[in-house]
Amino acid sequence: MTELTAKTIAELRDGFRAGEFTAREIAESFNSAVAAARTLNAYTVETPEDALASADAADKARASGEVGSLAGIPLGIKDLFATRGVNTTAGSHILKDFKPPYESTVTANLREAGAGMLGKLNMDEFAMGSSNETSTYGPVLSPWRRRGSNVGLTPGGSSGGSAAAVAAEIAPGATGTDTGGSIRQPAAFAGICGIKPTYGRCSRWGVVAFASSLDQAGPMAKTVRDCAILLEVMAGFDPKDSTSLDLPVPRWEANLSGDLRGKRVGIPKEYRIDGVPSEINTLWDRGIEWLKDAGATPVEISLPHTKYALPTYYIIAPAEASSNLARYDGVRYGLREVPESGNLDAMYSATREAGFGAEVKRRIMIGTYVLSAGFYDAYFTKAQKVRALIKQDFRRAFEQCDVILTPTAPSAAFGIGETTDPLAMYLNDVFAVPASLAGLPAMSVPGGLDEQGLPLGLHLIGNELDEQTVLNAGLAIEERAGFAARPDKWW
């Protein structure tokens, strides 16, 4: 029997239901693996008792015959999700030791389905970053290493802890959030699957806000099927979130099919950009072949405003963030720094100076700037217009195709400390950001390894509300890529 930690969520679920092993055995296996992998710095808080309690409840439920869809499955939870009574800090010093008296809707849904919690997962501070290096807890180490190298690599970001945990098999699945690629890029770097659903599928209630019009939660797991299982539980209408979609949750898992006959796959010509390693484009071509093999027809499409997506994103996201992060002022919760003989303004300055890291401050300043009098129209209004054009690009493209295939990221994982220029860091999201601006479902699935033995991901973008086609195309790639590589356990 394979180790329990090596199994997929579907295997754990089915084995638990069939009585091959108990939920407690699953929880204990993962708890031990978590404790043995602290070198990775993936978890900021470990909650083994929580995982065990949920497991015992699941075992009891199974004895009586009524089990939830995730009974017996312990998960890692990104530190952006509020978890009642458990530290929720968004990877920031300013929320040091913050324990919310409430549970986010997404994690409440997971608990309702019987899932347990292994702990809170490290992340870039306030989800701002592509390498997990902006976390107040220090960077997460990817379980992957370049062939013959000991250099520590990033797992990507901002859901770097989630990606590393799944890849290192210290969680069978994890929650992530994606504002401009924060699920998909780390999934690609870590050789796992991750899907960001249509904006509004998952409630944002209880998820610490970065950029409200872009933030979307989604699952990260080893397989496409596992993503479908988790997403079905995480998604759903929530009256507490005005932007939540009041639609029934489709049965994505039951409708999974790698048969793409009759489907057209759009290949956007604007995504062939200079400076991207040839391996990335080679993998992309291989992806096209796999989808053809599954019965789909590739069609070249044009998304003409693609080159404006990144600058547009880096106006809108910081603008919203500068306002969303104003609440961290030291008055009601979190860090408070009171300088001697200082007034209220001095307290704000000292608290925010000490509480926020450099990247967060940079984005607050950018956001404040683009919203300020005299610059608002030139930046924010213009960016909103371009965003509308990018949405229009996709609307037109989906008249010609059913799903779009691109690379997930322009490179494989890079070393910790290697990328110091913020603009170079922002380029990581060049392929991910357009779908975020358009609010479309998008997924990364592993396609293969590069020459150095590091995973590369393929990126599927679907039409609004059509997660099913994204998942199905992902499954078709998964079935053909035969990606079974796992990092050698060095930790």
Place this chain on the structure above:
Amino acid sequence: MADSAAPFRIKGETGEWEVVVGLEVHAQITASRAKLFSGAATAFGAEPNTQVSLVDAAMPGMLPVPNRECIRQAVRTGMALDAKINRWSRFDRKNYFYADLPQGYQISQLYHPLVGEGEVEILLDEKDESSAKNIGIERIHVEQDAGKLMHDQHPTMSYVDLNRCGVALMEIVSRPDMRSPAEAGAYLRKLRAILRYVGSCDGNMEEGSMRADVNVSVRKPGDEFGTRTETKNVNSVRFVMQVVEHEAKRQVELIESGGSVAQETRLFDPDKGVTRSLRSKEDAHDYRYFPDPDLLPLELDDAFLDECRKSIPELPDAKRKRYELMGISPYNASVLTAEVEAAGWFDALIDNDVDPKQAANWTVAELFGALNRTGATIAESPVSPAHAAGLLKLVADGTISGSIAKTVFEKMLESGDPAVEIVEREGLKQTSDTGAIDAEIDKILAANADKVAEYKGGKQQLFGFFVGQTMKAMAGKANPQVVNERLRAKLDA
């Protein structure tokens, strides 16, 4: 109140000046009893920080959800002000840091307000329809109120009470159409009356559920508008009028002494009756308004708007005109419709098949007079509309005289009993018994033979004397008409 015929002018050294006033009225939506985006309760005077939800305290990950009833009340208010209702509106964030503002931004509506242009008719002289003037409404938007800081609880620290935080406000912005303190006062009173009729806001300025920012500038009549100052958070009609008066004079003196008016925010000191500078335009915040990404645009459908429209009661102007058509004097109609409670009381009274004109005279003179003396509100009136109708009917059908009616009313005020019972109990019924009246008349004529002779000699005015003597002898209970008839029969025979 100023004479409406003569425009209000400030006499300066260089001639006469005109004052230009616009008001931004913040009216709390008290009808919803719930906050704009959090659903928390909004009772006035609750213990600090007991009416605060996770959303109001801006805990991480909390999201606003618009309260339908708050939006409905703002739409109804807009309709009552004859204003354009925008089917599509949107919320914006106004960003600034302050300890009473947990989110670090106020959710308001800058770019696309819920309600557009409307107007309010004011009467400067209640007796004179021709003193009417329309004051334009520019817009009404919906926004969150902030919390309150308490500076007197600790020697070195300030405390924050978030109870008011997130309470729904309507900001009702007028055009700069007012030209005197009296007009500003009349506008604010009329606006408050309309809000109370609609029921959206209780208009309670003492509790802060309605307050005004007063924009004042001066100019020589016919000139362009001058630079305005904005005096914030003025919380009574009288204070608003004082601010206009004071600011106008201050600005005239400033300009005439060679200075110029600075565009600035000022505060009113009610103890001294003066305004003082709070901050200048240069110090003004850059609020960095942008559409709130946590909220979808508000889109109103026909069914919602129809329901809002149907739910609006008869408003003061319409009611006043209806009363006038019933024969009620313009003054009485105006007084009776000024407050929704009084108008409601009066409507209930005339539902009892009484003469509206007499009912109006009686209500304004007798009932309001009595309530004023005792300091009671109409809601506290010991006399119900039905009981009042009973009293008026006893007068109308001759059961009691007008003067006895006053006595009966006093007893009604004391006891709360119906007039009929009091009249029965105290034996105050008017008599038309000619036998009894004749007997008293005969006695009086006999005892005043000299006056009878004078009367018959042509001193007609003595007739009143005989009436008075007879009524007195009958303890006021004789039917005056019968007394008149019998006296004439006997004296003129």
